[in-house]
Amino acid sequence: MPYGRHRVLVTGGAGFLGSHLIDRLIERGDEVLCVDNLFTGDKSNIDHLTGHPRFEFMRHDVSFPLYVEVDAIYNLACPASPIHYQRDPVQTTKTSVVGAINMLGLAKRLKVPIFQASTSEVYGDPAVHPQTEAYWGNVNPIGIRSCYDEGKRCAETLFFDYHRQHHLKIKVARIFNTYGPRMHAADGRVVSNFIVQALKGEDITIYGDGSQTRSFCYVDDLLRGFLALMDTADEVTGPINIGNPNEFTIRQLAEAVVRKVGGRSKLVQQPLPQDDPTQRQPDISHARDVLGWNPEVELDEGLDRTIAYFREKLERS
Template sequence: MKKKRVLVTGGAGFLGSHLCERLLKLGNYVICTDNLFTGSEDNIRHLFHHPHFEFLCHDVISPLSVECDQIYNLACPASPRWYQKDPVYTMKTSFLGALNVLELARTTGARVLQASTSEVYGDPDCSPQPESYRGCVSAVGPRACYDEGKRAAETLFFDYRRQYGLDIKVIRIFNTYGPRMSMDDGRVVSNFIVQALKGEDITIYGSGAQSRSFCYVDDLVAGMNALMNSPGDFTGPVNIGNPEEISIKELAETVIRLTGSQSRLAFKELPVDDPRQRRPDIALAKRELGWSPVVRLEEGLKLTIDYFKRLINC
């Protein structure tokens, strides 16, 4: 088989770096681009000497010209702490980034995958959330730069398919965790693990009754790759996530138990527009991709805890 040239935007981020690894193991030539706004060279440094890996420091809001067969568009700040830090830039990354990779796909004939998000469902009125659910999203709240940015990107992808016949795929990613999460990204899993390992209070916003479903990064990347290589008439959007639901309070208690920490729970006011529930309906992924997650939450948390232990030397 001819080796594919695969472009991964946002490839130095948490998800992107794991995807680059998997693509290389599958025998592809990988071109990783990232402006390092939230990504880090540390995530991909071990790939620098790989003969089929290339890193380009580039911001996806500017056009890029490279020869490629497939494009994974992962470039965008994904945690509230970072995407709310510069909301205008977040919107520009979502929309202009999508526009630029779609134009590149038009030029090269590449298949292009958009990494969308479960945040397009907003604070849902149903659980679990199927792809047919249109969402309950505030267009003017502090999370809108990300939520609406991703919704606009999905619209652009499907308009490019209708108008230009582009070969597109759209994945909606639910909460994902694992090694290489940043210590300071403000995501709940990394927050809880770091606080527990340092013996600090575990910060819970609201009562902790709100629920999430957490997917280990290896499972997520496998689902993303399965969608990219699925038949061309299946575009998605398709949910990729773990349907096992857990409350935030239960997650905190599990992290405390697994780390052997003496940390206590500290409750603070719930942020504006924070979803009450997040759980994927993955029936479509099972049927069309033959995909479902295999890593259980405690197993994945142990692997993630081990990573953070090495990172903070404890």
């Protein structure tokens, strides 16, 4: 999508990623319609935009049709952490699948480009490492994570079928573990969990022995990838992995957080949840080639920024 002022719809805009994306769009001169049902989104993430002449908030659930006029759509609506998406798995699937149908229908009617925030969870517990976009995944279709994993996989199917059948301009990004300010403190994801536990002086909960790996991408880097993908030529559809390829064990992450926060938090092991992936690392060759994109914020710096955010948040509460 070429530069210039546009009216942009961001679904899930009151969430962690959505609110940061809206900030970037506002900064570059766009008008933004933020849509969120606040199931996991938090209005405090967008309070700083209240009264801004180029920002509008609408409380709406994307599993119901939406009739608005916009120039582009970023579809980020969906609970993204296991604690949240397993709370109402049927609604999670509806948000991914019915929500995608509704947003694709809107994009088709308006003839505008649409971006889908997909996920590395489409790869499941991968048998290929690192994961390339050509890998079809190893996903349990009936497990407790399936509402999210299969919902996102089906959403990708819908996006590409709308592209083939209706010539819709689509952009699909597969997000790998992302962290940074505005993460939900109780979303169950490892970075926020470890930081909050350490700041409170509590023991750090590790599931399994901590040898499972993840690759952590700082939110600023991820959003540069989003905007770069949306601004590519129409024939560039994705899916494109957006993540930091530096791989760490969960134990290494926990030890780094304890070291940075200080205190005497101990690492305590709990049973590994069902279908928890043992490895997660993106191959970002495609993003480098097509988008000229590379992550810039290393884990050490990103953790410092995120710890500072949560420290201030806990002090205010």
